[in-house]
Amino acid sequence: MTVPTPRRASAVREFFSGVGFLFRGFRIWVTAPRLMLLGMIPAAIVGLAAIAVLVALIVNIEVIATSITPFAREWSELAQAAAHLAAGVALIVASILVIVNTYTTVTLMVGDSFYRLIAAHVDAVHGAPPEQQSQGFWRDLRRGIAEGLRVLLPTVGLAVLVFALGFIPVAGGVIAASAGALLGGWLLVVELSNIPFESRGLHLTARRRTLRGSRARALGLGAATYVVFLIPLGAVVAMPAAVAGATLLTRSVLGEDARLSTLATTTDKAKEPPHER
Template sequence: MDASRIANPVTGAVGRFFAGAGLLLRGLGLYVRSPKLMLFGIVPALISGVLFVAAFATLVYFVDDIAALVTPFADDWSTTARNVLRVIAGLAFLGLGGLLAVVSFTAVTLVIGDPFYEKISERVEERYGGTPGSVEVPFWSSLRRSLADSVRLVALTALVGIPLFLAGFVPVVGQTVVPVIGAAVGGWFLAVELVGAPFYRRGMRLPQRRSILKADRPAALGFGVAVFLCFLIPLGAVLVMPAAVAGATLLARRSLGQPIEER
């Protein structure tokens, strides 16, 4: 489908941004409507969450040593200057690690919990009129495509994260502007990752869904940034993941010009 043919919403960019964020809230509403299904969706997120929390905790534990390792030129500086530089370096490493962890967590969790999240996504589609243009995709074929696309997205996130990591060394800017940009970048990649299931159901791969989301980028960013911020809260990624899948299905339908209001 040509993204340029999708009707642009009449509201401004800010309104579309908050409309996208509101899709996550609507996804959270499924905890009331389908509590058993949503609770099952927490299980794979919990498994993945334990692994990623352990990995990030390891990074936090060794971050001082890593910061010292990449700044050997500061060994002869005054104690204050050396410590300030290495604190900034440590924060930059944690920022890059957090960005990669959030996107990677989503990719891994979607693979682990594919049957659960597919069911959640299908339930949302049924509630709003079904899946126009759906195609039958064998499970293993779908899994291979999902893995390949997820690897590409994580690699792209890493490439984008490197300049942000370097910018993190800039005093003040690195601790104020860069985190905001990081949230926007992470939010975009999360949105692209999470809408995978509804797009695969329609026979669309990564380039197509990326192109279609760009047609209403503010809404995609609003949704993705809301999810990204929730994922930064302790246990947020585990508890919000099923709702994020549900909200992403609504985002996909909105981006494709399909109804997201119950009839």
């Protein structure tokens, strides 16, 4: 008799499973509204600075776009306008990628204690993993800053790539925006999952390796969060939900929920009377 092998979920299904973690994160607003409101405070403070930078960029985009396209000065008026438009769109899309990921890193650092409470609440509801011993405040802070910088540095290179994609004729803006959501979303989920992974004694290298093993699922959460962050005030409301969603994703990719389910089933069977087994 042939034993059927379980089918692996398709990449598309895994992607939307990751998107679902963000919506499950929003459901924490129902079970712990005060905790989620606390998570909005640092998001709102850092968000004001991020909005100011973005508005300043948009207001001056025409001047900046003209200055970075000196090669178009001898072109016809129509060609110059097209080059300036492409440069402006590409620059805004690339800048959004940098701003969103910088905003996330800074917000998590400013509101670290609040977001740890949210992650702990999610773990408490679903079955908390063994608690890891802290290495000390200053050591944890130094490592957190170093890991945050290691996540942010690739953002610059990706922003340059997205900027270049914006110059592709006709579809450049759409291609650049799509690439920004996927590439920025990946960096976003690596940063958002910092707290739940760290609480399990797993740091950046292990975090990246584990998330790469479930890339489509991780990208689903990251891309969905990235898009929501682009909505006016969306980042402020969604930040606590994104941390909750990242905690759920962490549990999923580490197989914790499956292990707890197996343990519960085994325990229940052990409690059954012998004649009922």
